[in-house]
Amino acid sequence: MQRSTNRVDTGTGHVVVIGGGIAGLAAAHRLLATGLRVTLVEATDRLGGKLMTGDIAGTQVDLGAESMLARRPEAVDLARAVGLGDRLQPPATATAAVWTRGELRPMPKGHVMGVPGDPAALGGVLSPEGLARIAQERDLTPTAVGDDVAVGAYVADRLGREVVDRLVEPLLGGVYAGDAYRLSMRAAVPQLFEVAREGGSLLDGVQRIQQQAAARRQTGPVFQGIDGGIGTLPEAVADAVRAGGGEILTGTPVLGLTRTTDGWDIRTDTRVITADGIVLATPAWSASTLLAAESPAASVELAGVEYASMALVTLAFRRSDVAATGALDGRSGFLVPPVDGRTIKASTFSTHKWQWVADAAPDLFVLRTSVGRYGEEDHLHREDTELVDVSLRDLAEATGLAAKPVDTEVTRWIGGLPQYPVGHLTRVARIRDEVAKLPALRVCGAVYDGVGIPACIASAHRAADEIAADLAGEIIATPTLVQGTRSEAGQ
Incomplete structure (x- = not known):
């Protein structure tokens, strides 16, 4: 491959993005908008990482992430930029439940990741003793948090373990598949961390958060999906990258990185690609391996990042069978506290939650369960049929559903979610400090900022902008997003 000799002056520098998940794709998309030449390499034959669609009973559904936070602009803006704006769709219902103490109970309102501002909202989910423990919180002395603290430890100290076990754990588990007693409050729930640092009552602090949120109340949905599945976003971004002149290589594992006198050599299984800059958008273990020679300190830090694995069990029933049992109502699904000892940790009623699923399969009822969390991954070694059977047993106990599915699909996400233990953000700062010592190399993805x-897209934009600035020798203004080949009308 011929190397550009005028990369700074002409704006034709070549950047290689390693990793084809949504972070890598977003980085490539952003870099092209600055006028740089881009090659994206992905080790597997599929783009998108944990964003993936698949077939269940002849209907396309998400088999990975199914929604994106709309109160942050990055994901929605990217979807619009690549021609998916007309397909953005909020959940049809956001009414969820908690399966605890043997019953499906409405998810309490007025909380911040399970931490209440008003104990009265938790009746039914917590015991009378648990509610009484919360009522003592304003009389407690302030709890020191230092530079960071585990969410579960802090909330249990202020409000009692029952709040953590019945609400905080299942809610955080739905995001991180992690253990609330290990998860960093500074990284996972920064609003609560700021309240904790101020000292005083946690209940009062949560009420202040809610009042501030009400004062700046945003219109529009909190979450958005995409008609056809969130898993369609990666290919739309990839189409935009190709349309903008970018090159995408799948089935191309990167085996090593070497600094040269004027850039980088990227060794794949078939060739060496020369580049002026690199965006490393891979999981921590892969980034650790690739940086071992050029940044041993960053490599060691990345090697210390732990991951949780999980499985999604997608089930399709005849809608008439589900209706006949009266088993499911209009909820979007339910969460399951680990303390209750169930196998599944959540269930999403896709047909209720997403109108596009209901419209695409009017004769079917599609739902999915999730199994596995950090430290509880033995279930993932079971056969697919076992995971289906245990999901059906838990569903029957929770909802009374007795129907047999007409189709099933088990999707395993091994090493799916990085864990954010206490001190995680300090680790991330050390990684970025070490990586910044390398010329025109940056990292991005789920490991770093959420x-x-x-959050993954934001980290990709940060990496791309810093690389562009490095190669230009100056700070580059925020670029215009590259437009995709699909129009807003979906043409």
């Missing part, structure tokens, strides 16, 4: 789709 596991949600908007």
